[in-house]
Amino acid sequence: xxxxxxxxxERLVVRMGGQQILSEVSLTVPEGGVVTVLGANGVGKTTxxxxxxxxxxxxxxxxxxxxEAIAGQPSHRIVAKGLAQAPEGRQVFSNMTVRENLVLGAGxxxxxxxxxxxxxxxxxxxxxxxxxxxxxxxLSGGEQQMLCIGRALxxxxxxxxxxxxxxxxxxxxxxxxxxLIASIRAGGTAILLVEQxxxxxxxxxxxxxxxxxxxxxxxxxxAQLREDPRVRDAYLGxxxx
Ligand SMILES: Nc1ncnc2c1ncn2[C@@H]1O[C@H](COP(=O)(O)OP(=O)(O)O)[C@@H](O)[C@H]1O
Ligand SMILES: [Mg+2]
Numbered sequence: 361x362x363x364x365x366x367x368x369x370e371r372l373v374v375r376m377g378g379q380q381i382l383s384e385v386s387l388t389v390p391e392g393g394v395v396t397v398l399g400a401n402g403v404g405k406t407t408x409x410x411x412x413x414x415x416x417x418x419x420x421x422x423x424x425x426x427x428e429a430i431a432g433q434p435s436h437r438i439v440a441k442g443l444a445q446a447p448e449g450r451q452v453f454s455n456m457t458v459r460e461n462l463v464l465g466a467g468x469x470x471x472x473x474x475x476x477x478x479x480x481x482x483x484x485x486x487x488x489x490x491x492x493x494x495x496x497x498x499l500s501g502g503e504q505q506m507l508c509i510g511r512a513l514x515x516x517x518x519x520x521x522x523x524x525x526x527x528x529x530x531x532x533x534x535x536x537x538x539x540l541i542a543s544i545r546a547g548g549t550a551i552l553l554v555e556q557x558x559x560x561x562x563x564x565x566x567x568x569x570x571x572x573x574x575x576x577x578x579x580x581x582x583a584q585l586r587e588d589p590r591v592r593d594a595y596l597g598x599x600x601x
Contacts, residue, residue, distance in 0.1 A: 366392070368422075369412070370424075371384045371385070371420070372384070372420075372421035373420045373421050374404075383573075383574045384575065385421070391518075393567065395552050396582070397569050403571040404573075406448050406523055407574075408554075409445060412445075413435055413438055414430070414433055440467055444513070444519075446523065446525060449527075450504045452497075452504050453496055454496050458491045458494055463514075464514075469515065473516075477514055477516055478514070484543070485510050488503070502537075509537075509540065509544075513549075518549065520549050520550070521554075522554065524554055525553075534557065558595040567579070568580065
């Protein structure tokens with residue numbers, strides 16, 4: 361018997377404003393695995409993430425979270441079933457405190473389970489603990505990204521979606537983000553990662569998909585994609601780099 365995947369997407373189609381943005385996208389994230397989705401600006405990566413988390417509606421195709429169909433369900437129910445997203449552009453609530461942002465991520469979690477999760481998340485982000493009473497908008501870009509990921513972890517997800525978590529951050533912070541991804545994975549959470557930093561993404565991921573024009577153009581184990589001339593030329597600055 362083969363294990364049920366954390367996420368199984370089959371032939372997903374999304375249309376918006378009369379345009380087909382995603383065309384028959386199929387992908388799998390195994391339980392506890394890290395899978396990356398790569399591709400140039402505008403190919404549909406964020407649309408894919410938003411459709412998985414219930415913000416956009418699929419025109420056709422299926423989405424299964426741990427074997428259960430979730431397409432068409434409202435976002436809060438999808439979060440409750442174990443899928444959380446740290447969206448592109450971070451999108452923390454700037455006028456709310458760090459604590460309030462984290463509480464919002466907890467969704468339906470309450471009581472002892474909430475307290476335990478809150479402690480777990482703050483253990484991962486000691487810096488956020490020091491800033492709990494501070495407005496989220498006063499944090500640096502890197503700190504806001506940590507808060508955004510911390511907020512997603514507050515729902516104890518089985519699958520975490522990360523949309524461009526390292527975008528626009530200093531190299532030192534980028535390294536912290538990738539270390540964090542590895543450590544979240546070590547805790548048993550599966551991750552679907554969209555990244556501009558293709559080199560780092562293919563290092564942390566087990567498997568990758570390359571999107572072009574709303575379709576999956578190429579896929580394979582991360583180690584294989586790193587050596588693929590099409591990936592090297594388009595995303596890794598050519599051979600020898
Ligand atoms: N809400 C929307 N309505 C109409 N078109 C959209 C919307 N969001 C994104 N698009 C279009 O969908 C395509 C894919 O965008 P996006 O998913 O943001 O790509 P990526 O994340 O890969 O840069 C782009 O052509 C973009 O203009
Ligand atoms: Mg995007």
